[in-house]
Amino acid sequence: MTALATSGSTRRMILAGVSVLLVALGLVALMVVRSSSASPSGASSAARSAPAEDSVDAGFARDMAIHHQQAVEMSFIVRDRTDDEDLRRLAYDIINTQANQRGMMLGWLEIWGLPKSAAGPPMEWMGHTLTPTDDGSLMPGMATDAELAALTAAKGEKAEVLFLRLMTVHHRAGADMAQAAAGTAKTDAIRNLAAGMVRGQQSEIGLMADMLTARGVKP
Numbered sequence: 001m002t003a004l005a006t007s008g009s010t011r012r013m014i015l016a017g018v019s020v021l022l023v024a025l026g027l028v029a030l031m032v033v034r035s036s037s038a039s040p041s042g043a044s045s046a047a048r049s050a051p052a053e054d055s056v057d058a059g060f061a062r063d064m065a066i067h068h069q070q071a072v073e074m075s076f077i078v079r080d081r082t083d084d085e086d087l088r089r090l091a092y093d094i095i096n097t098q099a100n101q102r103g104m105m106l107g108w109l110e111i112w113g114l115p116k117s118a119a120g121p122p123m124e125w126m127g128h129t130l131t132p133t134d135d136g137s138l139m140p141g142m143a144t145d146a147e148l149a150a151l152t153a154a155k156g157e158k159a160e161v162l163f164l165r166l167m168t169v170h171h172r173a174g175a176d177m178a179q180a181a182a183g184t185a186k187t188d189a190i191r192n193l194a195a196g197m198v199r200g201q202q203s204e205i206g207l208m209a210d211m212l213t214a215r216g217v218k219p
Contacts, residue, residue: 049187050112057190059125060181061105062118063139064197067174068098068105070142071167074151078163081155087163087211090204094167097200101193108189126180141173161217164208168219171201171208 051057075091075098082088109116121130122139135144143151143166151162178197185191209219 053114056125057185057187058114063122065102065105068102071098081159141170164212168208171205175201
């Protein structure tokens with residue numbers, strides 16, 4: 001892939017992410033406005049009920065937004081390196097679903113008046129003490145820089161197998177994070193979104209296991 005093509009792909013990813021965030025902000029803001037219209041004290045009530053900066057809700061939203069961004073990145077990469085329609089369809093689904101969810105989480109942080117970057121290490125809200133490493137793996141399940149480079153360099157079935165393996169690990173860790181948030185978050189928004197993530201990612205883990213088996217590779 002040429003530098004120009006890579007630059008174009010990066011610009012498309014950035015523009016897509018900005019568009020999703022703007023739509024999500026609009027939807028979240030509309031819900032707040034409707035709530036405020038229905039009750040004179042709606043706006044102040046929403047502000048008072050916003051989760052704290054160090055809450056599970058805020059920590060999950062920040063960390064999962066980062067986790068999702070890498071899943072979207074890997075899906076864009078494999079989309080351009082395979083002709084398999086089923087795998088391309090899976091990549092499109094991950095791109096659309098996780099970019100949309102990421103936009104929603106960043107939108108909620110914006111509405112809550114909370115920073116989108118954590119002051120401390122990732123996953124403190126889960127009781128973990130993680131130190132980001134130099135290999136690019138910020139959280140459990142995330143691919144390293146070397147793994148992303150290998151996926152970028154691969155083509156055809158080699159790229160397919162590497163993507164399916166990396167995304168399976170990514171999804172398992174993401175589902176664990178979502179399960180924790182679904183059980184401990186205080187806001188309905190985060191609990192419901194996290195519960196949906198668990199179901200969706202577990203389903204895709206099963207699908208990817210079948211795809212690996214079809215390629216003669218153990219999941």
